[in-house]
Amino acid sequence: xxxxxxxxxxxxxxxxxxxxxxxxxxxxxxxxxxxxxxxxxxxxxxxxxxxxxxxxxxxxxxxxxxxxxxxxxxxxxxxxxxxxxxxxxxxxxxxxx
Numbered sequence: 001x002x003x004x005x006x007x008x009x010x011x012x013x014x015x016x017x018x019x020x021x022x023x024x025x026x027x028x029x030x031x032x033x034x035x036x037x038x039x040x041x042x043x044x045x046x047x048x049x050x051x052x053x054x055x056x057x058x059x060x061x062x063x064x065x066x067x068x069x070x071x072x073x074x075x076x077x078x079x080x081x082x083x084x085x086x087x088x089x090x091x092x093x094x095x096x097x
Contacts, residue, residue, distance in 0.1 A: 001090060002053045004051060006051050006061065010058060015032050016082075017058070020083050046065070049061055052097075054085070059081060
């Protein structure tokens with residue numbers, strides 16, 4: 001698996017994977033980009049997202065950001081794998097990255 005930083009051209013694919021798991025906060029592409037790039041954030045609190053590719057296709061991602069509570073050392077993190085690509089160890093590989 002090739003793991004690399006998220007790029008804006010990845011966003012539609014990442015939204016598609018996100019929507020497989022999220023049924024309440026159904027972000028549009030613009031919402032997603034605002035969440036990832038546009039929100040005013042304090043220095044050092046920007047989210048970090050990496051994507052995992054197999055044969056050039058994004059099959060999953062991991063995301064981490066400081067928790068909204070502001071408690072020092074507390075983070076929100078998630079790993080998502082496209083449902084068509086589960087049970088191959090991709091989520092574990094992303095998590096261990």
